[in-house]
Amino acid sequence: MRQDWLRWRALATPRRLAVLFEARSLSYAELDRLADGLATALAACQLKPGDRVATHLHSSIEAIALIHAVARVGAVLVPLNIRLTASERARQLSLVEPQLLINDNETVSTNSDSKPQETRTLADLVYHEPQCGLEPQALRPSPPQPGEPQVQSIIFTSGTTGTPKGVQLSFDNHFWSATASAYHLGVHTNDRWLSCLPLYHVGGLAVVFRSCLYGTAIVLQRSFDLEQFQRSLRQDEVTLTSLVPTMLHRLLHSSPATVWPQSLRMVLLGGAAAPADLLAAAKEADVPVAATYGLTETASQVATALPADVQRKPDSVGRPLLFTETRIADADGNTLPHGQIGEILVRGPQVMAAYFRNPAATDSALRDGWLYTGDMGRLDADGDLYVLQRRTDMIVSGGENIYPAEVEAALREHPAVADVCVVGLPDSEWGQRCAAAVQLRAGETLSHDALLSFSRTRLAGYKQPAANLIRFVDALPLTASGKIARQEVERQLRGWADSHQPKIK
């Protein structure tokens, strides 16, 4: 696979618009020059091919150039979620042992337990003065090397155990993902992809590679800000955008109302199952929603229903993309017939080869060439996929994945807590919100606030249960085998929330 995609793109269409960000725009030739400067600076850090470069960055033009620069020097990108706490971050850093950590500024703390690595700010690298003897990269990228697919990045995802797992995505994975997407959604030479998803999420990263391969433009937002997003829709001749349901909900219920431009040909809606009322509101507003199902482990899309398909079957994500297969399996991995619900399995060239340094997790997820997603779904007689539930107990809130096991482990550390069960409750804006049933030790008392101040040091904000969705209970319901009966907890919390809350919006 020819990895230095930006260089190739700059050679093919140097003058085409590459990225538009906060009123600044770069052509592919300009973005390539920026990446070249960053690559020279990285080379000065004595990085060897295969070394890992962790990043802790907000979205910016420089952050996009850095993604290409890391590829140019043959290093592996490890984009950290900037919403993590210091201890969560330290855990990921100690697992990947990066040779270099690149921050927005110097205040990012890392736990002292982790192996110390060289740390630079992105600005340092941008304004790096080439030292004597360090040549800028040669104009033409080297021809592809045969052999193992080269790893582009390691992106963390938490498993059901709450232990972070590093998904290794290769250039091959991204190439096939981008190409299968092109051959399903189409590519228009004037496409502009409005992207507000973080670059440390596969959804945001995939837009960078798609745009570069296609020679089309990214309209990048620092994050999702309703007004800025609306302004961009009005001004920037946007043709495509990727949203999670929460964002679409806000856009559809905003005041003043969102003006959806004529140029917009598709809104790729993913990250979580789209509620029926949200799709109905989108239809009402004539927003061309394409419902998609994807995972970090598959470098984004597995299946996408185009707007016309969504009109026909609003709850389906369509058939798998080209060269991609799905099947529905029972607990033993046997294929189930149409209509039956089981685990969604995926096979295709966009599926990761392994988790980073975690053979047990890899062996569990990849069997006989199939990725066991942990997500539940079914196929209909047409072969269209319906995703019924993301990984059995996973909560998706505002596009972020939350693993109850991780939240429960953090809350359980509080000395007053005996046990805890975390579930997702439906929410029309967030998709789901995190709720907790907490059983205290005999004789202990604890306030909501005290519990939350405790957990805030251990868990990123988006993983915290909502203050008004924490319920202290005398005992958690158990199954016959003595495990916590999650469905019963969910039922109880839902009933309690309905009766005690003014309204779960």
Place this chain on the structure above:
Amino acid sequence: MRQDWLRWRALATPRRLAVLFEARSLSYAELDRLADGLATALAACQLKPGDRVATHLHSSIEAIALIHAVARVGAVLVPLNIRLTASERARQLSLVEPQLLINDNETVSTNSDSKPQETRTLADLVYHEPQCGLEPQALRPSPPQPGEPQVQSIIFTSGTTGTPKGVQLSFDNHFWSATASAYHLGVHTNDRWLSCLPLYHVGGLAVVFRSCLYGTAIVLQRSFDLEQFQRSLRQDEVTLTSLVPTMLHRLLHSSPATVWPQSLRMVLLGGAAAPADLLAAAKEADVPVAATYGLTETASQVATALPADVQRKPDSVGRPLLFTETRIADADGNTLPHGQIGEILVRGPQVMAAYFRNPAATDSALRDGWLYTGDMGRLDADGDLYVLQRRTDMIVSGGENIYPAEVEAALREHPAVADVCVVGLPDSEWGQRCAAAVQLRAGETLSHDALLSFSRTRLAGYKQPAANLIRFVDALPLTASGKIARQEVERQLRGWADSHQPKIK
């Protein structure tokens, strides 16, 4: 590379339109079923992977299905030009030694010198009854096999010596060609590619693979017929078409005038350099011409200038496509600076690996990973390519390549002919027309008609010199080294034609 593209496409989008031909339309699922029947019939012929299947077919839906069926059984397609004479055809057949020859009907003669091969009509295969024990292909294509890229077809091209050379194109070559094209021209999900180029030309074959990979439709024509083409433009919601200059000339000068539909987003114009007056007429008629440069050896496009680029620089074919490189070299292969004229060299994943059983020709054409095209051109300071002349003495007439050496060798066989020189004269409709200066043996006489009846048994019609462009001369002009002075012959013939012909249209 995943070779059974039709099966994958039918799995991804079974209901999308695949092909429209003479008021008959097939979805991808239907085309896949047709190909499956043909593959079963081919399997019954005891074909082994790597065996060659020669075809001598007009364009049809079945001919498209056969291209996919040959891929499905792992055989190599050898699509013969149906305009060849029996002796030309026999020469190609004896070179490739196909296990099977598939005809439109049983009257296609082959020279008895060639090794006899099994012959079937396409209709036989379509109506083949599966024999006991022959299973239709399994629903899911097998995963890709690592190793050497698999050859999809052998397409004949004549060299400067006039000896046919078999260009071996792999699935990889076609994949990268189609993908680089998609990432330059764009893909719209509603694309319909009107194709009147023969399926035995790389231009026609490439449309089959592009459409299949993209999941878009081919509007297939049996051949270029002005009225039918105009009707299709009016009726079939065509968005793209491929034309050679002669066809575009006729469309622009027809009566009644051609109605170019709003849906048409690009006319890919290739096969020969486009005359300036043709491009001016296209601009006048607001036809969105994309000027392209491609070769059989590169599975079609190397560079393509989009319509906006053609407006800016009418005589350029733009920059090379993604992952493709061009350079201009002197006679020793040294790169020449911008602006200087030299041979066009091409490198990229769409370049063939070798000619079939012709190591001498392969070594001459491929050196250090670069394809020496034999075409002359230059690059400007922007890196845009200008093609000044196809292979030094090659004549391109109505999109067909004619090699003077081949025509001269055939004419020289006539007992009255001492020597002959064939050149191309410019023609606004045909691009070029074949003209000949013929020197007779002392004391011999020969009429135009007698010479042409002689050559008609040896050369396909499109290779014949025009009757009014044959000139009998006393002696051919020679260079200092005693070779025929081609440029001088061309100058003389051009002057003679201008003064003796009513008008070279």
